[in-house]
Amino acid sequence: MLKVFRIFTKAFFKFEVIGKENIPEEGNLIIAANHKSNLDPIFIASAVNKKRKMTAVAKEELFKNKILAAILNKVEIIPINRTNPGLGTIKRILKYIKNNYALVMFPEGTRSKTDDFNDAKAGLSLFATKAKAEIIPCTIYSSYKLFKPAKVYFGEPISLEEYYKQKLTSEDHARIAGEVMNVIKDNYYKLEKGEIK
Incomplete structure (x- = not known):
């Protein structure tokens, strides 16, 4: 499946x-x-490098379509209730991370329908601190029009090690996730200006 994705992006x-x-x-x-x-x-x-295994979370509604569900399951996507993720789902996500899978997350929680960005949700910080995982800020810069440029920029790893032993509130997690989102946004504007090459 990943090979198909790579052929698609390079072709179009x-x-x-x-x-x-x-x-x-x-x-x-x-x-x-x-x-x-x-x-x-x-x-x-x-x-992402072929050697790095990946997983991601997706809203559970997508799994109601049997064909789409089969594809998502094949590439090991984890269904999640975005308003009330169960403990079992959280444990499953953490297990993937600790088993050397890179978890792909969109801190905004859903697609931004405007030129601006949505606020980051607390989940990013929660999973990173619970799994003791580094965060790679990834910025996607594209018009999404066929045969036009599409750039993916991976920034330097961000460690949340200073928070591992702290008892963080939901507000703390939202603030930390927001700080990561700010890095992603800053890199977006740098790509827009051609400052990252």
């Missing part, structure tokens, strides 16, 4: 990956990216 977009060397081949890891299109997961899957 001027696809460029920057900063791939920032992704460690092993260790607990979360890739956190901005989200404006359903193509974003495909872009990320196409950009």
Whole structure:
């Protein structure tokens, strides 16, 4: 499936990956990216090193379509209730991270329908601190139009080690996730200005 994604992105977009060397081949890891299109997961899957196993979370409603559910299950996507994720789902996600899967997350929680960005949700910080995972800020810059440029930039890893032993509130997690989102946004504007190459 990943091979199909890579062929698709190279055939239909001027696809460029920057900063791939920032992704460690092993260790607990979360890739956190901005989200404006359903193509974003495909872009990320196409950009990450073949040796790095990946999983992601997706809203459970998508799994109601049997064909789509079969595809999502094949690429090991985890269904989640976005308003009330159960303890079993949280444990499953943490297990994947600790088993050397890179968890792909969109901190905004849903696609941004405007040129702006949505606020980050607390889940990113929660999973990163519980799994003791580094975060790779991933910025996707694209118009999503066929045969136009699509850039995926992986920034330097962010460690939340200073928070591992702290008792964090939901507000703390939201603030920390917001700080990561700010890095993703800053890199977006740098890509827009051509400052990252």
